[in-house]
Amino acid sequence: MNDQPTIQTDAEQPTVVAGVLAEFDGPETLKAAAVRVRDAGWTRWDAHSPFPVHGIDRAMGIRPTRLPWLALAGGITGGAVAILMQWWMNAVDYPLNISGKPLFSLPANIPIAFELIVLLSAFGAFGAVLVLNLLPQFWHWVFAGGAFRRVTTDGFFLSLEATDPKFDPAETLKFVQSLGPRTVELCHDTPVGRGLPSALYWCVAVVLVLSLLPPLLVARYRALPKLEPRIHPILDMDLQPKYQPQAASPLFADGRAMRPPVPGSVAQGRLDADDHFYRGRSGGQWATTLPMPVTMALAERGQQRFNIYCAVCHGLLGDGGASSVTSARAIRREDKGWVPPLSLHAPTVRGQAVGEIFNTITNGIRTMPGYASQIPEADRWAIILYVRALERSQNATVNDVPADLRPQLR
DSSP: OOSSOEEEEOSSOOSOEEEEEEEESSHHHHHHHHHHHHHTTOOSEEEEOSSOOTTHHHHHTOOOOSHHHHHHHHHHHHHHHHHHHHHIIIIIISOOOOTTOOSOOTGGGHHHHHHHHHHHHHHHHHHHHHHHTTOOOSOOGGGGSGGGGGGGTTOEEEEEETTSTTOOHHHHHHHHHTTOOSEEEEEEOOOTTOSOOHHHHHHHHHHHHHHHHHHHHHHHHHHSOOSSOOOOSOOTTSSOSOOOTTOBOTTSTTOBSSOOOOTTOOOTTOOOOOHHHHHSEETTEEOSSOSSOOOHHHHHHHHHHIIIIIHHHHOTTSOOSTTSHHHHHHHHHTOTTOOOOOOTTSHHHHTSOHHHHHHHHHHOBTTBOOOTTTSOHHHHHHHHHHHHHHHHHHSOOGGGSOGGGGGGGO
16 A cells, blocks of 8 residues: 555546545455445445455445335235236126126135236336436446546445535545545546447337337238238147048048947946936836935035026026026016026926936926036936925925924914
């Protein structure tokens, strides 16, 4: 270290003083100088080194960054926006009832909320870094210092800005000299060399113009009539050597690519030998009992399946009247061709054996389609159990009420 530091000034002597730049011998002297600048009450200054200096942030008195809190705020905002957006879309603006599922359910909205939490947290952290560090800056007054170019190799510097309330050119130079620097430089802010190269503007303009060409070409291609198939450079599995449904094939005598089942063949696990369970028959007659034990769980399952598949036409009470969604709509539209669904409490239905009702659910009747492909056999029997409970609830007598509760009905 020199006993008398070298003081340098700009040759042109501009009128605006930007600050003082001091170079030190190494990281230890830089930290010692930073402690003295901090204790002197300076607030607008910085330290520069070619590599991270352990303990420099404490020497400078840097407070913990607010960046985690800003990232947290971005994440909370993203989660709130995602939940509110999905609630508004699914439960308010365009409600869609799918098999009785709730219009808004928090677990179903977690993936989108998670994505927006991550996205806005990243945007918040990235934006906060730029704002808190006053970026982007294409120029800084320390670049005017001739020795500052060595900061990326072996230079250690302190910069004290002229915008600090304690800054005075003469007093600041005297104070910085007392820190024991190698060189001290009074820097001036100059507009020379601060502008972006003119070639950069031309490059940006050319890139923007070229970026408009692909969407314009795509729009032109979509608008014009085409005499040939569309360009398909990546086939993936779109075009495969396979037979399409209902296609012809010369491999078989009947000329069909789709082969019918082999007569007498049974799919594995689908022998369905139990006539009572799979067809609702017992001894050649319609079954009068359920093929499984009657339990509360089975009745509740039947209620759930009934509300999904049957209530839309027969109504929640099974009366087929105004409580039916389809009947109410047909009546409101005055549909002349509408045939009201049969009430499940009609004597003709109540007198049917459970096996006959099972057959109706399986194969349909009159305008009612069959539900064999939608409802498994076990669920059909559960629905029948619930239908019987509905019939009894709408046609109950005093004898159906427990004896200890009958006095309350009088």
